[in-house]
Amino acid sequence: MVLNPPAPRFLPCGDAALTVEFAPGIEARANALALALATDLEAAPLPGLREALPTYRSLTLSYDPCVTGFATLRAALIPRIAALRPGAVEGALRSIPVFYGGPACLDLARLATEKGMAEDALIALHLGAAYRVAMIGFAPGFAYLSGLPAALATPRRAEVRQRVPEGALGIGGGQASVNSVAAPSAWSYIGQTPLRLFDARRARPCLLAPGDRLRLRRIGEAEFDALAARARRGEILFDPETPA
Amino acid sequence: MTGTLEILAAGPMMTVQDRGRTGFLRFGVSASGPMDGAAFAAANALVGNAPGAAALEFALTGGRFRASRDVLVALTGGEMRAEAGGRPLAPWSSARLRAGEELTVGALRGAVWGYLAVSGGIETPLVMGARATHLRSAIGGHEGRALRPGDTLPLGPEPGALPRRLTRPLRPRHGPIRVVLGPQDDAFAPEILARFLGAPYAVSAQRDRMAMLLEGPALPAARGHDITSDGTLMGSVQVPPSGRPIVLMADRQTTGGFPKIATVITPDLGRLAQIPTGAMLRFHALSVEAAEAEARAAARQSAEALADLAPTGA
Numbered sequence: 001m002v003l004n005p006p007a008p009r010f011l012p013c014g015d016a017a018l019t020v021e022f023a024p025g026i027e028a029r030a031n032a033l034a035l036a037l038a039t040d041l042e043a044a045p046l047p048g049l050r051e052a053l054p055t056y057r058s059l060t061l062s063y064d065p066c067v068t069g070f071a072t073l074r075a076a077l078i079p080r081i082a083a084l085r086p087g088a089v090e091g092a093l094r095s096i097p098v099f100y101g102g103p104a105c106l107d108l109a110r111l112a113t114e115k116g117m118a119e120d121a122l123i124a125l126h127l128g129a130a131y132r133v134a135m136i137g138f139a140p141g142f143a144y145l146s147g148l149p150a151a152l153a154t155p156r157r158a159e160v161r162q163r164v165p166e167g168a169l170g171i172g173g174g175q176a177s178v179n180s181v182a183a184p185s186a187w188s189y190i191g192q193t194p195l196r197l198f199d200a201r202r203a204r205p206c207l208l209a210p211g212d213r214l215r216l217r218r219i220g221e222a223e224f225d226a227l228a229a230r231a232r233r234g235e236i237l238f239d240p241e242t243p244a
Numbered sequence: 245m246t247g248t249l250e251i252l253a254a255g256p257m258m259t260v261q262d263r264g265r266t267g268f269l270r271f272g273v274s275a276s277g278p279m280d281g282a283a284f285a286a287a288n289a290l291v292g293n294a295p296g297a298a299a300l301e302f303a304l305t306g307g308r309f310r311a312s313r314d315v316l317v318a319l320t321g322g323e324m325r326a327e328a329g330g331r332p333l334a335p336w337s338s339a340r341l342r343a344g345e346e347l348t349v350g351a352l353r354g355a356v357w358g359y360l361a362v363s364g365g366i367e368t369p370l371v372m373g374a375r376a377t378h379l380r381s382a383i384g385g386h387e388g389r390a391l392r393p394g395d396t397l398p399l400g401p402e403p404g405a406l407p408r409r410l411t412r413p414l415r416p417r418h419g420p421i422r423v424v425l426g427p428q429d430d431a432f433a434p435e436i437l438a439r440f441l442g443a444p445y446a447v448s449a450q451r452d453r454m455a456m457l458l459e460g461p462a463l464p465a466a467r468g469h470d471i472t473s474d475g476t477l478m479g480s481v482q483v484p485p486s487g488r489p490i491v492l493m494a495d496r497q498t499t500g501g502f503p504k505i506a507t508v509i510t511p512d513l514g515r516l517a518q519i520p521t522g523a524m525l526r527f528h529a530l531s532v533e534a535a536e537a538e539a540r541a542a543a544r545q546s547a548e549a550l551a552d553l554a555p556t557g558a
Contacts, residue, residue: 056473137499198271
């Protein structure tokens with residue numbers, strides 16, 4: 001553990017936003033600080049703040065320049081950040097059913113060969129890890145996860161697939177994802193969840209929030225099909241042990 | 245529902261927009277909302293609507309419309325030829341449109357984004373707290389999509405205002421597009437930053453509600469164009485590996501993995517969006533403090549213009 005982590009950088013983003021950058025790259029501590037600061041500002045808002053957008057490594061804050069400003073916010077944020085306890089915010093625990101087959105299981109065989117593992121061993125490794133939603137971006141509900149076992153890290157593919165199915169579970173470098181919508185991607189994909197992470201028709205459009213802790217549960221094709229049919233009807237389908 | 249607006253003809257990019265969606269950036273949902281916020285606000289003010297009412301936004305091409313009740317209509321965004329019930333309707337003013345009469349709106353001249361506000365506002369269902377359409381995700385507006393002939397949109401209660409016109413400019417018309425350098429200006433060498441601020445850039449035909457691609461001198465980043473994704477804003481000038489800057493707009497992705505050399509200040513976003521394809525622009529850098537002062541001055545100018553509407557007597 002770093003005793004004196006580097007001070008965050010305050011980066012201007014025009015006249016109505018700033019980014020608090022905790023690290024230049026992907027770091028668990030930076031992500032935890034960004035999420036903790038977002039939670040802190042939600043609980044005790046600063047005047048003129050409009051919206052907070054946490055990412056892997058930073059928090060972008062938009063503000064009303066008629067009410068506050070970059071200098072005022074920086075002065076107010078420095079002591080708030082110093083007082084953060086990044087481990088204190090525990091995200092909700094969610095169980096995500098995953099079918100390691102079907103149309104989104106595009107790269108399982110290749111990854112198993114490349115890594116010299118049996119497919120079931122690779123699945124067990126992927127399934128057993130404790131993931132956290134580090135950031136939601138790229139598309140509505142698209143969850144970038146931290147916690148991928150190092151042995152599963154896989155460089156991005158040279159070729160971009162034009163349509164990876166919704167709900168696909170991806171690996172890109174050391175990052176993992178649960179995709180919300182069908183989209184182009186250069187990542188590798190080994191499975192699919194029947195949950196619809198984003199559905200604007202539901203009272204709760206986004207199933208996951210940044211900071212949520214995920215456990216994967218392996219399901220077969222029949223259960224996938226049954227859950228997918230219910231999800232398409234707009235049902236919110238978390239597993240019974242993780243109420244929504 | 246207290247009446248409807250029927251779309252009889254529409255260009256390819258006509259959407260329902262309100263001030264945009266807030267509170268969902270952290271879930272990957274961009275704000276959407278108008279490309280030219282000042283023109284949008286003026287359209288609502290001219291028909292007596294609340295500032296947050298939903299109106300129609302169209303790119304370049306207008307359309308034909310018919311309302312089921314008497315309404316006020318207003319067109320803003322740029323110059324265009326229009327008739328309400330066969331009577332000429334000047335842009336930046338409102339006029340009556342009787343039930344069953346036709347409103348015809350021609351093409352924009354020297355501008356890109358037009359707004360049609362109808363008294364009472366467009367009252368399509370709220371989706372995640374807003375009526376703004378995000379086309380790529382099919383969220384909001386009318387079935388999440390661009391409008392087509394035959395679509396019928398619900399209107400809200402009539403506010404009962406009189407026809408009026410704008411008497412003061414909403415904003416300065418000319419000058420460079422002003423930016424604040426950063427958040428990733430340190431990814432570029434000093435001579436590249438000087439190139440960005442010194443060279444003319446042309447607005448290319450690759451533009452939509454998500455982004456505007458610019459043509460001009462390339463802006464290579466010192467250590468490559470991959471950064472760990474962070475938050476984007478309307479106005480972020482990101483530079484992909486091609487070195488050609490892209491200004492992110494209302495429907496942008498909420499996070500991005502290319503360095504952002506600068507951010508266009510909010511008072512200049514509408515003016516930037518309205519620059520015709522092929523026209524040139526230059527960027528000018530302000531300090532954060534100067535940019536915030538400009539934002540406050542622009543908010544005052546816009547508020548004064550909307551508080552000083554004159555009756556047209558129509």
